[in-house]
Amino acid sequence: MDGPRTTRLVEAVLRCYPARWRRRHGDEAAELAALLIRDGTPVSSIAWSYLAGAARERLTPRPGRRLSTAACALLLAACSLGIAAGLLPSTVPARAASTSPAPGRAHCRSGPVPGVIPALGHPRVIIWEAWHGRSC
Amino acid sequence: MAVNKRDGRAGQDVLRRVGEASVLILISLADGPKHGYALIQDIKELAGVELGPGTLYGALDRLERLGLIEPLPADDRRHPYRITAPGAAALRGHLDSLERVSAAGRLRLRLGGI
Numbered sequence: 001m002d003g004p005r006t007t008r009l010v011e012a013v014l015r016c017y018p019a020r021w022r023r024r025h026g027d028e029a030a031e032l033a034a035l036l037i038r039d040g041t042p043v044s045s046i047a048w049s050y051l052a053g054a055a056r057e058r059l060t061p062r063p064g065r066r067l068s069t070a071a072c073a074l075l076l077a078a079c080s081l082g083i084a085a086g087l088l089p090s091t092v093p094a095r096a097a098s099t100s101p102a103p104g105r106a107h108c109r110s111g112p113v114p115g116v117i118p119a120l121g122h123p124r125v126i127i128w129e130a131w132h133g134r135s136c
Numbered sequence: 137m138a139v140n141k142r143d144g145r146a147g148q149d150v151l152r153r154v155g156e157a158s159v160l161i162l163i164s165l166a167d168g169p170k171h172g173y174a175l176i177q178d179i180k181e182l183a184g185v186e187l188g189p190g191t192l193y194g195a196l197d198r199l200e201r202l203g204l205i206e207p208l209p210a211d212d213r214r215h216p217y218r219i220t221a222p223g224a225a226a227l228r229g230h231l232d233s234l235e236r237v238s239a240a241g242r243l244r245l246r247l248g249g250i
Contacts, residue, residue, distance in 0.1 A: 053190025
């Protein structure tokens with residue numbers, strides 16, 4: 001691989017790191033890559049190492065990032081419940097909302113579903129009924 | 137001190153869980169400050185291990201968060217690091233622990249006649 005292409009590859013991989021990391025180590029990391037390439041280290045192994053490092057950097061929880069991660073998780077959970085509650089009833093036939101078993105589907109049972117948290121209340125019913133309607 | 141905050145008590149082998157790369161970096165820094173490229177070269181010579189640059193920066197960040205190393209003012213684009221006093225103590229403790237395990241292993245090999 002020629003010089004400019006190598007440099008572009010390393011720069012592209014370094015862009016996978018968070019901006020905070022790039023501000024701190026970016027210039028040095030690019031220089032280090034150039035020195036290692038000069039020493040004969042394959043570009044692919046350098047790129048792979050930086051790529052794995054970037055993934056670790058993004059996935060490792062930091063003390064200051066805990067709150068935002070928790071907030072994101074809560075937001076995601078809330079969105080999932082909202083989507084489930086809002087969309088599923090409209091995509092399921094009306095008969096699925098009935099609590100009585102469908103004729104000819106004796107294997108379908110009504111009542112509590114194992115593994116479903118009762119505290120979820122109304123969404124639990126919707127989710128269960130939607131699933132019930134589809135599978136039975 | 138970051139080491140004590142994290143592990144609750146002093147004297148515990150904090151390096152047991154940080155990985156081989158971090159231990160090798162501490163060993164390399166034990167004789168003086170070095171920047172990334174010098175660390176990679178030294179570790180290759182010292183232990184025959186080629187640290188990838190991504191692994192190197194990950195380990196440096198972790199050691200710094202633990203308070204075991206600290207960055208020195210940048211020299212051009214290179215940031216040298218030096219081992220801190222808690223870092224030296226942690227390394228000493230870890231090497232002592234390895235020595236004990238090594239001695240026990242050798243003794244058992246002798247006793248087993250292998």
